[in-house]
Amino acid sequence: MWFLCVFYHRLLDFRKPEVEALAELFGEDESLQWRLPEHHHNDTPFHFVHLSSEEIAQNIAKRSILVKGMYELWGEGTCYEELKDSIESFPDSRKLPFLASDSTFRISVETFGKALTFDEQRERINSLTYIPFDVNLKNPDHNFFIMEMDESEENNGLQPILQRRIFFGREVGFADRKLLPAFSSSLALTLARLLWMLKWLS
Template identity: 55%
Template sequence: MWYLCVFYHRLLDYRRPEVQSLAELFGGPGAGAAVEWRMPENHHEDSPFHLVRLPGGERVAAQTANRSLLVKGIYELWGQGATYDELEEAIRAYPDERKLPYLTPESSFKIVVDSFGKAVSFEEQNAIIKRFTYIPFEGRVNLKKPDHKFFVLETDDYGPQNGLPPVAQKTVFFGRLVGAADRHVVPTYELKSRKYIGPTAMDCEMAFLMANQGLARPGKLVYDPFVGTGSILVAAAHFGAMTMILI
């Protein structure tokens, strides 16, 4: 299955490599090399919106997204279009056997509107959400802890700004959230939040990216002969690896 992978718009050269490393970590040897990528129509590779196929399916997709620093979310894509009418047509055509398990009376849900390249007011978000009455949700809305989160992701036809080449056509995506980055580690472990010795340090986010690309996990040893303020070792230890320094 192809998933929609939405990245944070930062550290662009590290985004796909981090996903492939985590696919290797959770999918086993060779899984990272087996990851496939393609771009949505009219999107440049620096766009935050990518399509990805991961070996191991939804389990690996969720684990990869949840541990990542740069994946804003991985979604089961129910449809996309240049307009909301096209999006509706795509969602209606998406197989019922994929949709119905998440629309049952026993499950709660929430719809979130997100965008890139434009701001969407609260009133506009409500109006957008009301467009999706054709999806036969039978469960109750739960804004705090829903069983399933659905996202409307909109990228506008902005010009050459946001550090990107222009996108030729507006695109609207709709999908079920599979997993999302947990970025609380950055404020938790940045230097101002912990004790350290030394005048310089590696950026906390970069240290965690290196730990991810190094496949840090329980049972692994991470040795840093030039430890500095310990940023890499702290990140590796957070993920359960044994760490060692030279004294």
Template identity: 25%
Template sequence: MFHISPFCLVELPSDDAARAVVERSILAHSIYEHWGTADTIDELHAAVKRDTAQLWPDYLETSFKISIDSYRGSRSQKQKVALINSFSYLGFEGPILLSSPDNEFTLFEEWALQPVPEKKQPSPLKVHFGRLIAHSVRDLINKFDLKKRDYISTTSMDSELALVTANIALAGPGKLFFDPFVGTGSFPIACAQFGALVWGSDIDGRSMRGTGGKKSLLGNFQQYGLEQSLGGVFVSDLTNTPMRKARVLDGILCDPPYGVREGLKVLGCRDPEKDLIGSRDPAFIPPKKPYSFTAMLDDILNFATEMLVDNGRLSFWMPTANDEDQEIAVPTHPCLEVVVVCTQVFNKWSRRLITYRRLPDSDVDVSALALRKTQQDQANGRSADDLNPFRRHYFRGFKSEQELSDIVTPDVSQLKV
């Protein structure tokens, strides 16, 4: 049976470095100083005695406790006590404190996953022992849980994914972050939690204004005591932003619309001969026209190259079909380097979290940039499906052209009368 281990061995220069890493981590649980790994408890004891005896004097007089963590397994209280006592050779003389000791040591066990409990293996596959350095901030997932948030919409990003995105984009104190599809503010809230000053815009002002009071984007920031980190939000779409073009942003995070619930829209008139006219009337609703999905991806990349500082990061979510023939390629830009692509797989489609780094101008391929500027969006058509290949495949059930053809024109030789 294929076994997936929940443990990862990493090399770091010091406890402080390890603490700095895990205290920003959402996906990790905690980090330990590694004292030994073996297939059996006896082999583990031998490894700990052989490799860590020089460390023991540092903990002789401090308070401590030893815990048992059995992954996919369980131990009776009597067994746990016996395992803990088997480490008596460490010689720790300080008081044993079950709550807030100076040092906590843990024996980790990896058990095989057995579908039938009666066939449980008599012993774990692996055992590990280590000293706790620090826990992660994974509890932030619960703090920002959408079920507890005062104001959300159908497209509000899950708290864990928003925090992970903010981490990958390197949100932190003294940095400016922006979300051009801000909605109810999931990404800016995550970035603000890590100390960034955040801004946002959205083509639909209702999503930001909410219903007033706590039921608004500002109310969400107030709920978490982060209102001082909100620079401001405004109504705009990406192609008609009032923002001055200047490379001042440290990060851009967004989950752009996929155009499934309704076709993508952008401010403008369907008739190319008509001009987009504004109004000072608060009740004025500007006209919108269909928007190409691929053009939107290009516009996001272009916006990032104009607004990000050197080495600033763009992180956004993009859907794609799982079928290679229908897959949407990761968009590229000469001014942006792909840092990492994370994939969340669903049934017949997935969504990717794509993160880019803004290259310094000296590192940009000038010829490739000039070629890109001469290319125009080749999307044809006026309907939502014409302009959005993902939407088209989505409502076709991600069936291939051959499968669709077979449905429309079945093989009559296989029909029975």
């Protein structure tokens, strides 16, 4: 199964080794693969990773200090018209279990390298009216995310990509954000190095 793995923008050289070490810890076989989204570079926060199960993706996200979240990608595009076509072409067999009448949802907007106003975020969420969501902001059954990164030269420290890219996906695993402030940069670096060493010594 392919997942969209979204990283924090730090310790760039250790992001993949940490995921690979955790995948091995949770029993991943040889199916782990990486690929980049179209028009992205290696330093991008977005990477596709192939894992054998959603459970492994969840466990990696929970234990990682460099992964922000793992997502089942429902669609992507360079604009919201392309995103709509991509979502509508995503197999109904994969969507329908999460669109049941008794299921509730929350849709969040995350941008990388830029900030959006509340009205801009609401406009993007309202563009998804073709998906029959029953929204519940406080206690949803499922969390969905619109994630956007463009080619702007002013990307707040992120290297610009060649072309704007928008992703929409279902969250399958996320970092325990309450624990993240407890990790200093030096501790994170030490853990990443240890995970990398364990992988290559095993």
